[in-house]
Amino acid sequence: MEQTFIMIKPDGVHRNLISEIIGRFKCSGFHLKGLKVLNAERSIAEKHYEDLAGKRYFPALVGDITSGPVVVVAMVWEGDNVIVNCRKIIGASDPSKWEPGTVRADYAIEIGRNVIHGSDSIESARKEIALWFPEGLFGWKCNLY
Template identity: 45%
Template sequence: MKLLQAPEKVLAEHYHDLKKKPFYPNLINYMSSGPVVAMVWEGYNVVRTSRAMVGDTDSGEAAPGTIRGDFSVHISRNVVHASDSVEVAQREISLWFHSSELVDWDCCSRSNLYHV
């Protein structure tokens, strides 16, 4: 996890698939207007679990108890992003983190948890 001011170059690459959308300039402006917290999560079914915790992209549809359901006021200000696949997560992690910033470790409970 790290707190940073998102470089416009990283934002442009992160949101490259939205570049032709009319809201793209506002998105980049909003995302570069203050610091962001970037995190890498690891664990069993982490993509599915994290997306469940984050909630629907449209905050109006996000369930209470999810991050977007509790803290977002509009789809254009949805407070949090979660990768939608392991492949996308790997690409996004490489955008936001240098390999030297990532820690690879084995938790003592890992062998018990994943062999259930």
């Protein structure tokens, strides 16, 4: 079973898009394993985006993610290429590549306000889940499927 990390960014929370975005994953058959609503501390945001620290937009990115509450969602599901498939639901980071029907095409305003973050690899998912859920995920298992 693979895990991935999904975060609804402050612009998505402010625009009350939480249920619509979570619904995209739920309708895809993914199993919700953890959910938090919190304000991101600057130190966690900087660690989360540390691979982008050298980019000119890093301060704005950290500023955006700490500007208000975020909904931190970690979901677990089984299958081949699950992270790739999740990224297809989210949509590309580049606005010129947003495909109709993706979360970003439907709800994002611009590259810096694209309402959602999703892990791009198994390694980043493990790192991000450990960062945002230091207490771990509970052992709940859905027996409905």
